[in-house]
Amino acid sequence: MRKSGWKFGRTALTMAAGLILAPVLAQAQQYPAQDIHFICAFPPGSGADVLVRYFADKVRPLTGKNIIVENRSGAGGNIAIEYVARAKPDGYTVFVHGASGVAASMSLFKKPPVDVGKTIQVVSTINRQPFMVLVDAKSPIKTLAELTAAVKPKGTKASYATAAPFGTVVGEIYKLGTGVEAVEVNYKNAIDSLNDQLSGAIDYSVHDPVYALAEQRKGDLRILAVSTAERLKANPDFPTLKELGVSDLNMMGWWAAMVPQGTPKPVADQINKWFNEVVGSDESRKFLASFGGDQLIMPPDEAQALFLKEIGNWAEYVRISKLAPAG
Amino acid sequence: MDVFANLATGFGAAATLQNLWFALIGCVLGTLIGVLPGIGPIPTIAILLPVTYGLNPLSSLVMLAGIYYGAQYGGSTTSILVNMPGEASSIVTCIDGHQMAKQGRAGSALAVAALGSFFAGCVGTIFICAFAPPLAALAQQFNSPDYFSLMVLGLITAVVLAHGSVIKAIAMILIGLLFGLVGTDVNSGATRYTFGVSVLWDGLDFLPMVIGMFGVVEIIRNLEQPDVGRSAITARFRDLWPSMKDFHDSWRAVLRGTGLGALLGILPGGGVVLASFAAYTVEKKVAKDPSRFGKGAIEGVAGPESANNAAAQTSFIPLLTLGLPSNAIMALMMGAMMIQGIQPGSAVMTSRPDLFWGLVASMWIGNLMLVIINLPMIGIWVKLLSLPYRFLYPAILLFCVIGVYSTNNNSVLMVFTAGFALFGYILVRLGCEPAPMVLGFILGPLMEENLRRSLVLSRGDPMIFVQRPISAILLVLSALVVALIVLPVLRKTREEAFQE
Numbered sequence: 001m002r003k004s005g006w007k008f009g010r011t012a013l014t015m016a017a018g019l020i021l022a023p024v025l026a027q028a029q030q031y032p033a034q035d036i037h038f039i040c041a042f043p044p045g046s047g048a049d050v051l052v053r054y055f056a057d058k059v060r061p062l063t064g065k066n067i068i069v070e071n072r073s074g075a076g077g078n079i080a081i082e083y084v085a086r087a088k089p090d091g092y093t094v095f096v097h098g099a100s101g102v103a104a105s106m107s108l109f110k111k112p113p114v115d116v117g118k119t120i121q122v123v124s125t126i127n128r129q130p131f132m133v134l135v136d137a138k139s140p141i142k143t144l145a146e147l148t149a150a151v152k153p154k155g156t157k158a159s160y161a162t163a164a165p166f167g168t169v170v171g172e173i174y175k176l177g178t179g180v181e182a183v184e185v186n187y188k189n190a191i192d193s194l195n196d197q198l199s200g201a202i203d204y205s206v207h208d209p210v211y212a213l214a215e216q217r218k219g220d221l222r223i224l225a226v227s228t229a230e231r232l233k234a235n236p237d238f239p240t241l242k243e244l245g246v247s248d249l250n251m252m253g254w255w256a257a258m259v260p261q262g263t264p265k266p267v268a269d270q271i272n273k274w275f276n277e278v279v280g281s282d283e284s285r286k287f288l289a290s291f292g293g294d295q296l297i298m299p300p301d302e303a304q305a306l307f308l309k310e311i312g313n314w315a316e317y318v319r320i321s322k323l324a325p326a327g
Numbered sequence: 328m329d330v331f332a333n334l335a336t337g338f339g340a341a342a343t344l345q346n347l348w349f350a351l352i353g354c355v356l357g358t359l360i361g362v363l364p365g366i367g368p369i370p371t372i373a374i375l376l377p378v379t380y381g382l383n384p385l386s387s388l389v390m391l392a393g394i395y396y397g398a399q400y401g402g403s404t405t406s407i408l409v410n411m412p413g414e415a416s417s418i419v420t421c422i423d424g425h426q427m428a429k430q431g432r433a434g435s436a437l438a439v440a441a442l443g444s445f446f447a448g449c450v451g452t453i454f455i456c457a458f459a460p461p462l463a464a465l466a467q468q469f470n471s472p473d474y475f476s477l478m479v480l481g482l483i484t485a486v487v488l489a490h491g492s493v494i495k496a497i498a499m500i501l502i503g504l505l506f507g508l509v510g511t512d513v514n515s516g517a518t519r520y521t522f523g524v525s526v527l528w529d530g531l532d533f534l535p536m537v538i539g540m541f542g543v544v545e546i547i548r549n550l551e552q553p554d555v556g557r558s559a560i561t562a563r564f565r566d567l568w569p570s571m572k573d574f575h576d577s578w579r580a581v582l583r584g585t586g587l588g589a590l591l592g593i594l595p596g597g598g599v600v601l602a603s604f605a606a607y608t609v610e611k612k613v614a615k616d617p618s619r620f621g622k623g624a625i626e627g628v629a630g631p632e633s634a635n636n637a638a639a640q641t642s643f644i645p646l647l648t649l650g651l652p653s654n655a656i657m658a659l660m661m662g663a664m665m666i667q668g669i670q671p672g673s674a675v676m677t678s679r680p681d682l683f684w685g686l687v688a689s690m691w692i693g694n695l696m697l698v699i700i701n702l703p704m705i706g707i708w709v710k711l712l713s714l715p716y717r718f719l720y721p722a723i724l725l726f727c728v729i730g731v732y733s734t735n736n737n738s739v740l741m742v743f744t745a746g747f748a749l750f751g752y753i754l755v756r757l758g759c760e761p762a763p764m765v766l767g768f769i770l771g772p773l774m775e776e777n778l779r780r781s782l783v784l785s786r787g788d789p790m791i792f793v794q795r796p797i798s799a800i801l802l803v804l805s806a807l808v809v810a811l812i813v814l815p816v817l818r819k820t821r822e823e824a825f826q827e
Contacts, residue, residue, distance in 0.1 A: 070736055075528035076511070079737070082525075113525065159784060185783050186513050188776060191670050196470050201784050218678075326516040326528070 031091055031267045035066045039095045041080035043073045051255065052096045054287060055126070058278040076326070077101055078113050085119035089260040091267035095120070099256035099303075100166075103310035107318040108165055110325045117311050119261050122303040123268045124275035126255035129293025130226035131170045132212040132238070134205045136198055137222045144224045144244050148178045151203050158182035161193035161205035165323060170227045170241075170251055171206040172321030177246035194220065208253075209235075209292020227251040234289035251317070254296055256303060272300045330456050337684025341692055346389050349382070350689050353390035354696045357397015361413050362405050362708045364549075366723060368398040368414070370542035372659045373534060374723075374730040384667040385682050389689040391663055395656055396448060396639040396690065399599060400697045403440040403632050404708055407433060416599035416635040419607040423620060423627030430623050435569040439577050439625055440632040441701045442569075447585040447633035448694035451640025454589045455647075455687050459676065462648035465797075466673035469649070472781040472791050476801035478774035481651055483808050484594055485766050488601055493812055495759045503767020506531055507775075514779055526739045533662050535731050535740045536768065537655070539747025540754075540761045542727040546720050547752055569625075577629035580610055584633030592638030593645060598654040599635040606634035640690055646671050647683060651770075655762045658769040 038056045042048040049071065056067045072080040080095065081102055087093035095102075099122050106112050114120075135141045141150055151158040160182045162168045171184055182203060187193040190211035196202045198220060205221075213235070215221040226232065229242045229250035241247050257275050259268060278284055279295050288295055298306070318325070340346065360371045372391050379387035402414030407424035420440065427436040469477070486496045509520045510530030521527040569577075587609060588602040610630040611620050620627050643660070645651045650672030652658040664671045669679065676683045701708070731740050754761055785791035793799045 072736060073529075074737075075525040078525055078528070157786075183783065183786075185780055187780070188513050189670060191674065192776075194674075195467065196780075196784070199468070199470050201470055324516050326511055326518060 031270055032063050032065045034092060035068055036063060036091070037093050038067055038069045039080050039084055039093060039097070040069055040071045041073055041077040041095075041097050043071055048097075051291065055096055055257075055275070055278060058281075058284070059274050062274045062277060076105070076108065078105060078109065081105060081116060081120070082113040084258065085114040085116065085260060087260050089262035089264075091259060091263055091271060093260065094123075094271060095258040096126075097255065097258065098253050099125070099258060099307055100253045100310055100314075102258065103307055104165065104314040104318075106311050107315045108323065108325060117308055120258050120307075121261045121263060121268070122256045122258050122307040123263070123300050124257040124272040124279075125296040125298050125303045125306070126257065126275065126279055127288045127291065127293040128228065128232075128252045128254040128296045129209050129291060130228040130232065130240075130252055131164075131166050131206055132209055132223050132227070132292075133170070133174065133225045133241075134197075134207060134212055134215070134221045134223055135203075136200070137216075137219055138198075139222075141224070142222070144239070144241075144246070147204055147224055148180060151182055152178065152180050154203070155181050156183055158203045159185050159201065161185050161187055161190075161197060161202045161207075163187040163190040163193065163207060166208070166251070166253060167206040168323055169317045169321045172323075173227075173247045173249060173251070173317075174206070174241065176320065177241070197221070210290075213292050232292075233294045234292060249313075249317075253293075254306075256307070268300055272303075333460075333680065333684045334456065334688060336680055337686075337688030338692075340385060340681040340685030341389065341688040345383075346386055346685065346689060347692065349386040349390040350393050350693045351696055353393020354397040354693050354700055356390075357394040357399075358401035358697065358700050358708065359711070360394070361398035361401020361403075361417075362711055363714075363719070364405055364409075364411050364413050366545060366719075367541070368395045369655055369659065370538065370545060370723075370727070371398075372656065372663075373537040373542060374726045376534060376659065376663055376730065378730075379663055379667075384664070384669055384679075385685045385689075387663055387667065388660065388682070388686050389693075391660060392643070392686060392690060393693045395660075396636060396693065397697055397700075399632075399636045399639050400441060400444050400701045401708065402635075403444075403628070404437060404701065404705065405712065407436045407440065407628070408709060409712060414599075416603045417632070418600075419603050419631045420628055422607070423622070423624045426621065426623035427625065427628065432573075432623065435573045435625065436628050437705060438569045438702065439573060439581075439629045441698055443577065443581040443584065443629045443633040444636040445694050445698045446581055447588060447637035448640055448697075449691060450585045451589055451592070451637040452687055452691045452694075454637075454641050455644055455690075458593070458641075459644055459648050459683075459687075462644065463673040463676045466649045468797060469673075470781075470795060470797075471777045471784060472795050473797040473801065475774060475777035475781055476792060476798040476805070477649060477651060478770045478777065480801050480805045480808070481645075481653070482767065482770055482774070483805050485763050487808055487811050488591075488594060491758070491760065495757075496763050499754075499759055499761065499763040500767035503764035503769075504771035504774075506536070506764070507768045507771030510772075513776055514783070524739070526737065530772065531768075532740060532743065533658075533768075535743035536747050537659065537765060538727045538731055539744040540751035540765070541655075542723065543744065543748035544751040544755060544761075546724055547748070548755060549716065550720065573625050577625045580606075580626035580629040581633045583609060583613070584630035585637045587630075588634030588637030589641045591634070592641035592653075594653065598642050598656070599638045602634040602638035603631035606630040636694075643686070647675055647686075648673055652766070655765040658765055661769065 038052055040049050040052040053069055056069050060067045072083050084093060084095040102116050102120060106116055135147060141147050160171055162171050162184055190207040193202060193205055197205055212223055216223050223238050225241050225244055226238045227241055229240060231240055257271055276297050279297055285295055360366045371394055398414050399416060402417030403420050405411055405413030406417040406420040407428050410421050410425035412418040412421055424436045482500055486493060486500060509527055511518050511528050518528055584606040587606050591602040591605060607627060607630060610626045611617050642653050642657055645653045646657045646661060652661045661671050669675060731744050751761055781791050792802060
């Protein structure tokens with residue numbers, strides 16, 4: 001009795017396993033067989049949402065299926081990260097988001113909801129973009145060296161604005177590399193710091209490239225340096241912190257298409273192919289340049305290696321800049 | 328500042344086929360919900376917010392604004408014909424409007440209400456053209472301490488101008504401030520009142536709060552009352568032309584109501600309800616024979632109806648120039664702009680002139696549409712009043728639920744909506760107005776952010792708030808407004824003003 005029960009159990013298990021595996025294999029063969037969901041970790045209409053929807057529109061015709069953008073915003077992207085990590089690894093849930101942000105989440109939060117290195121896999125990279133050091137365009141300061149010379153003697157009387165953990169990190173690294181002791185002032189959005197900076201209450205700021213380029217074009221602010229180790233093709237005039245001798249670190253934000261780990265390789269390769277085709281177009285080059293960054297194209301295994309390396313980098317950045325983890 | 332060139336830009340932007348279409352949708356929807364008692368512009372705009380994601384920013388604002396001032400037109404119809412306010416801002420219109428209808432002068436009352444509103448709407452639009460550019464220029468000088476003091480003034484004025492008990496209004500604002508604290512602190516990164524729920528890290532969501540507290544609570548409140556058949560006094564189109572005597576009696580009231588409404592609309596915490604009540608009080612005060620009021624005095628319709636529409640237009644001024652929402656509706660409009668990636672404030676006028684002036688121009692176009700929608704088509708709206716509510720409520724509730732869920736595809740938000748509905752219902756039972764709470768919720772985080780940022784900038788020295796002239800002036804104004812409540816003589820005036 002007991003034996004047959006065990007036997008029955010084993011047969012049931014085998015059958016169940018077969019049932020679970022069969023559709024996965026079938027899907028892998030004829031991917032995509034149904035609509036694909038792009039997950040966006042920001043609310044609809046935000047700048048990042050525009051980027052996700054751009055790729056949804058461009059990838060859609062290549063797939064022959066519909067692509068649905070699903071906004072799952074909140075908790076600094078953690079809600080989307082957790083959702084993707086727990087989704088079925090079948091290639092129908094694709095997370096289009098800053099992979100640097102996903103890597104950073106392991107260090108920025110006290111209790112990250114999932115171990116992203118073990119649950120999320122990067123299949124295709126999209127772009128790389130720097131953070132930028134800015135001063136008032138009316139000020140006589142034209143270079144980073146002049147800024148350092150101006151704020152260093154002020155000691156802790158100098159102030160600078162940031163509006164994102166990335167800005168905090170770059171700001172801290174700048175201070176470490178130069179001996180500047182300015183006090184950080186946090187803003188919710190970069191634009192909130194503009195009036196304070198133009199009135200002179202803030203000596204300099206470290207902000208995202210979209211804001212920095214917009215304010216530079218309006219003639220309000222001047223960009224002194226970028227945080228990537230190499231100059232960007234999108235804006236080759238701006239020197240890097242590395243060439244200015246501030247830091248050897250290559251601090252970049254980079255976007256990617258990500259899937260839950262365990263996604264079959266043919267499916268991952270297919271998604272990589274779609275994204276590479278879209279990212280490589282001239283239209284995408286211009287589109288990404290408007291976000292202040294360059295196209296970034298690499299094979300899936302290299303992208304995944306970069307992702308794992310970034311998880312370590314961010315642990316280091318957060319340690320150096322003494323950022324207190326949230327949560 | 329070349330107003331005409333700006334207006335030309337605006338009309339160019341607003342008069343595209345798409346924007347005209349959305350202005351019309353907004354105006355028709357606004358009239359509809361205005362006519363129907365039991366659903367007001369706050370829940371309607373809240374429910375429609377998610378729909379605007381797919382629109383361009385101007386179309387979405389044009390439509391939402393149309394709902395707001397459209398409701399001011401529609402509300403009067405129900406007040407006059409059924410003696411039941413379609414909107415809170417039309418409560419006073421019942422008093423004399425329905426009496427006029429009973430005396431067979433429904434047509435005159437409706438026409439005066441609509442034409443007065445149209446006049447007030449046009450003047451309100453001119454007000455925006457005249458006052459917005461200088462205010463926006465001033466706002467560009469605002470630093471963190473100045474913003475803090477501005478929020479302080481806004482919240483204090485909201486208390487003074489709130490209906491009913493001052494204590495309750497203060498309590499509601501404080502509760503709103505506390506709700507606003509939920510989430511990650513900008514300065515330290517610490518999470519507050521999140522109870523380990525990651526959805527709360529970015530703070531409480533605005534939509535579940537407003538849809539729960541306004542949308543769902545309205546439904547419960549209305550269901551408490553038995554669904555009695557509403558008997559509307561019929562009005563025909565050919566009766567709609569007011570007599571010369573009506574014109575003669577009402578034009579001064581329209582002017583007074585417009586002026587008063589335009590001013591009260593700008594004030595933080597002011598808005599359409601306050602404007603209509605104040606206008607009625609003023610009309611009664613200046614009348615040669617105050618005993619006529621309550622028995623069908625046409626001024627009692629013309630004044631408040633002009634005032635509420637003027638206020639509906641001018642309440643956009645603080646939002647579009649200072650980024651300061653003056654009431655719950657404007658807080659929703661602020662939400663609609665932020666969803667589109669536009670930070671409300673002085674930058675809108677310089678960086679998106681088409682958006683700013685397009686919205687202003689659309690208001691004028693919308694007012695014109697509303698006169699047409701409301702006068703010749705009055706019969707349609709009256710028929711709508713016979714619609715049984717048991718069909719209407721499930722539909723409204725469904726829209727509430729879809730609206731909240733679709734923003735984030737997160738079922739936790741449903742729980743929040745239900746929680747806020749329950750909380751809102753308790754508040755209503757306790758006689759507390761939820762509107763100041765929403766204002767506190769929106770302004771609280773901004774106020775805290777600017778306070779702490781100012782203190783970081785000054786390295787902890789609170790003198791920064793009086794050293795900057797803008798901030799100092801705003802704080803002095805706040806102190807004066809506090810004196811309004813504290814000094815017994817002035818307090819009496821306030822109580823009298825809210826007597827009606």
